[in-house]
Amino acid sequence: MARSLPAPRWAMLLSLVVLLGCIVVPGFAVKHKDFKTCEQSGFCKRNRAYADNASSQGASWSSPYELDPATVHFKDGVLTGVISKTTTANEKVRLPLTVSFLESGAARIVVDEEKRMKGDIEMRHGSQANKKRYDETEKWTIVGGLEVSKSATLNAQSETGFTNILYGPDYKFQAIVRHSPFGVEFQRDGQTHVQLNHRGFLNMEHWRPKVDGKDGESSEDESTWWEETFGGNTDSKPRGPESIALDITFPGYSHVFGIPEHADSLSLKETRGGPGNHENPYRLYNSDVFEYELESPMTLYGAIPLMQAHRKNSTVGVFWLNAAETWIDIVKSTASSNPLALGAGSKTDTATHWMSESGQIDLFVFLGPSPNDISKTYGELTGYTQLPQQFAIGYHQCRWNYVTDEDVKEVNAKFDKYQIPYDVIWLDLEYTDDRKYFTWDPLTFPDPKGMQQKLDETERKLVVLIDPHIKNADKYFVSEELRSKNLAVLNKDGEIYDGWCWPGSSNWVDCFNPAAHAWWATLHKFDKFKGSLQNLFIWNDMNEPSVFNGPDMTMPKDNLHYGNWEHRDVHNVNGLTLLNATYKAMLERKKGEVRRPFILTRSYYAGAQRVSAMWTGDNQATWDHLGASIPMVLTNGIAGFPFAGADVGGFFHNPDKDLLTRWYQAGIWYPFFRAHAHIDTRRREPYLISEPHRSYIAQAIRLRYQLMPAWYTAFHEASVNGTPIVRPQYYMFPEDEQGFAIDDQLYLASTGLLVKPVVQKNTHSAEVYISDDEKYYDYFDFTVYQGAGKKHTVPAPEDKVPVLIQGGHIIPRKDRPRRSTGLMRWDPYTLVITLDKDSEAQGSLYVDDGETFDYERGAYIHRHFNYRESVLSSEDIGTKGPKTAEYLKTMAGVTVERVVIVDPPVEWKAKDTVVVIEDGAKLASTASLEFYEQESGKASYAVVKKPNVGIGKNWRIEF
Amino acid sequence: MRLPQSLLLLAAAGSAAQASSDKPVRPRGLDPEFAKFYQDSTTFTCISNPSVKIPFSAVNDDYCDCPDGSDEPGTSACAHISRNSPLTVADRPGNSDLDTALALPGFYCKNKGHRPSYVPFQRVNDGICDYEECCDGSDEWARVGGIKCEDRCKEIGKQWRKQEEQNQKSMTAALRKKKDLLIDAGRQQQEIEDHIAALEAEVHGAELKEQNLEADLKLAQEQDRKVVRTGKGKGKGKVSALANLAKGRVDELRNALVDVRRQRDEARERVKELEDILAKVKVEYNPNFNDEGVKRAVRSYEDYAAREQGTEDANGAVDRDLDEIAKADSEENGINWEHWENEEDGCNDLDLVYKFAAYLPPSLVSFIEDRVISVKSYLEEKGILPKADEDSSSESKAVTQARDALKTAQDSVTSLKNKLRDQRADLEQDYGPGSIFRALKGVCITQDAGEYTYEHCFLESTKQNQRKGSNSVSMGKFSNVGTTTVEEVNTAGEVVNVEKMTIEYNRGQSCWNGPNRSTKVILECGEENKILKTAEEEKCVYSMLVTSPAACAGGEAGNDAPRSKDEL
Known part of the structure; x- marks a missing residue:
């Protein structure tokens, strides 16, 4: 302490408060040093520096990428050409460009690198890795919507140096392709909505050989080109620097949304510092982040590189189809002709900068004009959310762990005893024999079938954990088959990769391999997964993949997958490949008994909505985490993966009764509604909570069940047109600017139900924002609230979650409480x-x-x-x-x-x-x-x- | 408001129903006990809300009209009337301030061939045959989705009666056993009382003996003082000779000190190294990875770290003192032995000591005063130095013997008093009604459950023994006998509080990230002492459901423990 002022009393009080705080909440926090910052991620650092350099040069900066007009060719809705990059050494690098105009109104821009495409490069360290830029993300992600628009046409009035394409409904859309420097502007109705390389940050690090002892010749900082060390692990980078980056600007848009998964607000924040802004870009690199922190751009378990930009009555979007580590910088600038007229006359642009470590530039641009349009078009490409089985929308009771089959049966009986409905009980890790998946602990689960039969009596289900790490053990049939069939992920030297996870030394099934899918399916068959019955479903956890001793808690980037693709190329889509395999396996469990699979996943990528539900991972039993769950679930919804929820009650630590009650009252509005708890927490099944809170929780759960017909209808809607199941304010009222940043209240599909969960302690009313001048009625007592564009105070005593119904709706319900959704069928x-x-x-x-x-x-x-x-x-x-x-x-x-x-x-x-x-x-x-x-x-x-x-x-x- | 029900009433009402069979047909699902509310064949008055009247045709029309649900005894239409439901104003029109409770206990299954029972309304016509409550299958009368629940009362009733007969037998046996336990407990109690009486007498005798011996000692001491004793040291030892000896001894001690310091420093370094390793583990381990071993290690380390703080004594001043002492003696440093070796004789021992001190540097004098004793005793304790001989007494043998005898007597009194105290405490200890658990104390029962064998030794301890390995964890030591409230479901499917006897055990092995383990043993009446179920209610807080004849009702002869067999 430099200051020599005597410590004032308040300082002592403050430190006392801090100390007490430490006692109340154990001092857990995210281990920052386990996860990279942009500065520690070579390509992020390089591209930020590239951007800073470009920005600092201002108008004198010229992006060294030019589209050679002689190569430009447009036919049947597809424009092709070659972009020429001029390197610092004044060499030309050929980068083939394809722009496809799709029937759906989306446009797709793909840029690759000719030399790598042809394999005309030398690998370092004798690496066997694939030489190409990864071009198969599409294989896992895109399922349709690629029909090229035959009607797209060249605009004859293109100026010199530009190639303009008219497309979309009634030719309302236009792509203006600038040749030099290369850039694209997307217009709708003559107005520009999306600009590519407007700021000149386009960067595709071309292949180059490593030249030793060439100091001084190049002005470039090569320190992160050839090798990077993090967390004690050195990445051999056999292909050298290969990142891609592009700036995407949304002129006139002041809000951008999407790119889950982050524990942050719905409206994304700026990321280049300043008050209230982040210091680091939003990162997408699926990771098992322990005790994650809130209001952070830090990466979490899943990634969907879909961003929506929204302004009054217009929504546009971009989808960055790349599975490598990705960082996204966001800055907003407000320009105004009259500096005194800030506000009304000002116009805010949002400029984004996308950086990925490897792979192609593969970008989809959506021009809206409504949020619904983005959901629909994006869904055509990546698939709509699956229509789940009815039970999956019910209440899920989970805990790490229900310790015996008798324990499970008792919890099951207790729910009936207290007349609280539930549909699914879950088994975390400990049901297995020594953490070997597809086995049961013979001592604690001697009778898994009896347990499942008991559950089935009331049409209830069991979900068990199956992870992609396979215990490396002799006499364990899964491990033996994995190794003998060569279906595991390999290390950089081509040997089976061995890392640490729950079972200790483990190997990972490589679901990029089609043979692994076939094998994975055999494991799920009733005769192979002995003791499993038809009412057993699957939870795929740790599929980032989580590796306890790996860099960023995951696999080394130079690990090799099927097709010799480096892990760096495929990391973010890795989790999805497992889900695809499990989904297929669940369909094939027994011939003639096809039921819709249910899979919960922690890691995901665009497309995972077709096969799974997700949850927001290991949250904490704090009010802040309860609050954060709402924007997180909403963000997932607008990113096309609406079957989402957070652990009700908070995974780590013990919630008090108030928090738990409020969490149930909020959790019933998560599309995926599951309570879960860490092994070290106290038991907290709803019936264990003392009155009156037990009744409050029971009421909340029964409210979810009462509205089950509306929920199921909402899921159906999502499954056919991609609309979110719970929707944020801007989605419902795209014209109301006051509502764009609101992310603490939500709408249940198109039912007219508006909910504002209470997420603060000792709070007994809620300020609900109403956008329009319709009447809104309190769900429980029909109190009328009316008045557009303002907040209304709705009472929220502890037994009540504020729910309003907008005028103009017909809501289907089933009012008879039953034990499970299955038993409501005839009501x-x-x-x-x-x-x-x-x-x-x-x-x-x-x-x-x-x-x-x-x-x-x-x-x-x-x-x-x-x-x-x-x-x-x-x-x-x-x-x-x-x-x-x-x-x-x-x-x-x-x-x-x-x-x-x-x-x-x-x-x-x-x-x-x-x-x-x-x-x-x-x-x-x-x-x-x-x-x-x-x-x-x-x-x-x-x-x-x-x-x-x-x-x-x-x-x-x-x- | 709710009407009381009980098995007895149920049975009585069952027979009444038959008697009134010529009256209009009782509505489906209605307990005959309530039939009186359904007599009027034109109008029905809601039971708890008499202001609400509906046409009788609306009874059991599968639509909920009454705020208390009494119009639908035979359907699930009013099942939502519950404090568990998210009711809206439209669910209790005109009565939104009313408490929500059903007037009827449930759907009444006649269960002919068995005994009548209620099934909760929420289970009526849900497509599931709830045979446990409704063996006649009448709860699924609407056959939704084509379900058909055949009447199984004949077989279920038969089984039940058989079981019931066994239960009766078992209950009789249990009560017999309980009686034996009470007798045994009474006998043990009597034994303790007898023992206390005997001990009291013994203490009295021992105290008398002690007094006598005290007197003896006094006498011996007085006699001793009369004998003039000559000093045992002749004072002939020469200072120089002593100095020689002392020098050797001091050197020896110094070397020993240097050695010990070195060992201490090495040990300190190793401790430091280990602490660093553990501190690192604590910071870097992944608590998410549920490795009990690591968790335990971290926990122990945390305890250790908390404990060791404050006794950290890397004291620079002490070390400087030790440095000083460790230097070889010379004119400038320590003792100038030469001077002493050449000293003339002629002073007595006492002078010698003062003189000796006068020649020491002041720092050493204070150091010796402050530290030597503690260092020496430390070294002795650690067994590094042999214990010095006890000072030889200057007492006479008689006094010594008297003193020893007194000591022995005093010890004996203390020990007897302790025994007496323990016995009295035991007598005051609550051993349950009729002190019945006295008879079970130390009786151990076990149950295999999952990976553990649980063990309950009555009034001693509970344990969790690993079945695969030999690891045994204490789940608590006996604390007290008490009672607890348990929620049970009554015949109407309502949750009610029932009081049960408990034996509580706490201060078991401590948990990582949790409290010391504790167990609440909840007792139920049963013929055998048996663990039915062990559950971890929350982290390291266990409950054990145990049957025992001691928990059966009846059999006590009043509050006091019965007298022993002989007296009966």
Whole structure:
């Protein structure tokens, strides 16, 4: 301490507070030194320096990349050409360019390096690694949407030095390709929305041989070109420097979203320092980050390089298809012609800088114009979220660990005893025999089948952990087969890679190898995974992959995968390859018994939504982590992977009753709703919590189950058009600038439900932002909130999570509490209707068997509910298939038992019946209607008793 | 409001139902006990909310009309009426302030051939045959999804009766055993009481003896003082000779000191090195990796680090002193032996000591005063130096003998008193009703569960023994007998609190990142002493469900322990 001032009293108090704080919360924190900063990551450092150099030169900087006009060729929606890079040594490097204009309205820009493509390079250290830039990320990620637009056309009015392509719906889109320096501007309706290489940061590190003792000749800093050491591990970098980078600017856009996974706000922050900004770029390098910190650009377990930029009434996006380590810098600049007119007249540009360690430049550009459009187009490429089995949307009870099969059965019984519904119980690591997957500990789980049968009695499921690290042990059939069949990941010398994970010395299955998929499928078969039954599903954890003794807690980058691709090339997609293998394995467990697989993953990449659900990894039992879970789940949703959730209760440490209760009240709004806890925490199954909190938690869980029809419908919607299941404010109201940064409240799909979970201690009300001038009704007591563009105070006593229903919706519910979702199948529906300003309301419902793929052959019910001019009707919006009739027959007994109309016309006071007309019925019937007034401030409501209309039928109720 | 129910009532109501069979058909799922509310065949009045009246046709119409659900005894339509449900105003129209509770205990299954029972409303017509509660399958009367629950009451009832008979037998046996235990406990209690009486007498005798011996000693000492003793040292030793001897001795001690310091420094360095290693482990280990060994090591290290702080004594001043001492003696340093070797005789021992001190440098004098004794005793303790001979007594043999005899007597009194105290404490200890656990003390029972064998030794300890290895972990030492409240489900499917006897054990082996292990043994009535289940309720807090005849109700002859057999 340099200052010699006497320590004032407050300083002592402060240190006391700090000390006490340390006692309350054990001093765990993320181990920063285990994970790289940009400065410690050679290519990030180099590209930032490159950008700084370009910026500092200002207008005099010229990007050394030129598109040779002679090579430019446009045919059938595809533009090709060769970009020529002039090196510092004044050599020319040929970089083939392909720009495809897709039927969906997306454009794809691919840049590669000719020399590497041809394999015309020398590898250092005699490495066997593939010489090419990795071009197979697409293989794991893209499943469609690549149809090239035949109608895209050259714009005859291109200026000299430019090639302009008109494309998209009604030729509203235009790509302006500038030849020198190379750059592309994307316009919609004549306005520029996305600019590539606008700032001249485009950089593709060409191949060059290592020249020793050539000091002084080059001005470039070669210190990170040939070798990098981190965490005691030296990366041999056999191909030398090979990074790619590109600046992408969104002019006039002040918000960018997406690029999960980070524990940060929904609206991404600037990353080049300054107050409230990050110092490091957002990093995407799937890692097992222990005790991760919040409000950080630090990488986490998964990566989806999809970014949305949003401004009033316009959303555009980019998808950076690269599986190598990636860093993204974000800066925003506000320009204003009149410096005094900051605010209203000012225009903010958001400029981003994408840097990847290796691979091609492969970029998709989406021009919107709505967030929905981005979700849909991106989903066409990478696939929509899978329609899960119904149980997967129920409540999942997990803990590290339920210790015996008897323990599992007892937890199961306790839920019934306390009448709290749940669908799935989970087994973490310790069920295995000595951490060998596909085995059971013979002492603690002597009767796995009996346990699963018990669960099956109430249609409940078991999920067990299966990780990609295979214990390196003799007499362990999985390990023996992995090695003898040569299906493991290799080290740089081509030997089976050996690292440390849960079982100690382990090998990793290499799911880039098709043969590994076939083998992985055999392991999951009922006769091989002995003791597993049909109601067992899989949790793939540690698939970043997590390696306890590896750099960045993962594999060395020079490890080799199938096809001799270096781990550096494929790292971020590694987790997904395992999921693909498991998904296929789950389909093939037994012939003729195909059920939709359920897999939970920690690591993911674009495309993982097709096969899995994700959770936000090892969070902590703190209010901050509860709060952070909302933007994290929302971000995943807009990045096309909506089946997401955080560990309810917090993984590490013990939540107190208040926190746990609030976490359940928030967690029921995660699409993936699972409670989980670390092995060192106290047991916290909901029934163990003392009253009144037990009831509060039970109410929250039952609320989730009550809304199950709405949830399932939301999942269905996501599975056919990619829309998020829970949606952020800007997504719902793209025109309301005040709402763009709001990330602490959410909407459940298009149900009209607006939720603001309480995430602060001792807080008993919530400020809910309402964007429009519709009436919003409190879900529980129909209190009316109205007033656009401002926050409304909604009471939130401890037993209540603030939920509002926007006017204009019809929400399907099932109000009878059951033990599991499966047992709700035959229950009747309640429809809750809130009328909008025009006295209208809409809603939809999707129902199927919740298990099989029969829905693909028409075995489902899809209804659109419409309330208009005092008539409520249900119409079929499904498409008939061979199994439709049969399914409808099984559902014939399922009806609507109740219709609740919130805020009905006052004239209904005089009404006591409504007319019910069902298709196929000979005569119209009536049902009774009761009108209930409430005190002022709360809406009156009317209840139709037992209209008894079939859920699968066309019908009308006339009021 | 809820109406009381019990098995007895149920049975009685069951027979009443038959008697009233000519009356209008009782609504489905209704307990005959409640039939009186359903007599009016035109209007139904909700049981807990008499202001709400509905046409009787709305009873069991699969739609919930009553805020207390009493209109739907036979369907699941009112199953949501519960404090566990997220109710909205529309779920209790006009009654939004009412407490939400069902008036009926559940769907009543007649279970002909077995005994009637309730199944919770939420299980009615959910497609699952809940035979445990409803052996007649009547809970699935609507056959949703085509489910058909056949009547299994005949076989289930038969089994149940057989089981019940066995239970009765077992209960009788248990009570018999309990009686024996009580007798045994009473006998043991009596033995202790007897023992206490005997000990009290013994203490009294020993104290008398002690007093006598004290007097003897006094006498001997007085006689001793009368004898004039000549000094034993003749004072003939020459200073120079002494100096010679002393010099040798001092050198020897110095060498020993230097040696010990070296060893100490080496040991310190090694400790430092080890501490550094452990500190590094503590910082760098991955707590996420659940390796018990590492966790335990880190935990122990943390305890160690906390304990060792403060006793750190790398004291520079002491070391400087030691440096000074370690130097060889010379004119400038330490003792000038030459001077002493040439000293004339003629002073007595006492002078010698003062003189000796006068020739020492002041730093050494204070050092000797302060440190020599502690260093010496340290070295002795560590066995580095042999213990010096006890000062030979200048007492007479008689006094010594008297003193020894007194000491022995005193020891004996103390020991007897301790025994007495222990016995009295034992007598006051709560051994449960009728001191029954006295009879079970030290009885050990075990249960294999998963990778462990759990062991419960009544009123002594609980343990977790690894089945694969030989590792045994203490889950607690006996603390007290008590009671606890356990939540159980009654016949209506409601959660109710039941009081159970417990034996608690704590101060077991400490846990990594947690408390010392403790176990709450919850007792249930049973014929055998048996562990039914052991669970870790939270980190290192165990519960053990144990049956024992000692936990059965009845059999005590009042609060006091029964007298011993002989007296019966």
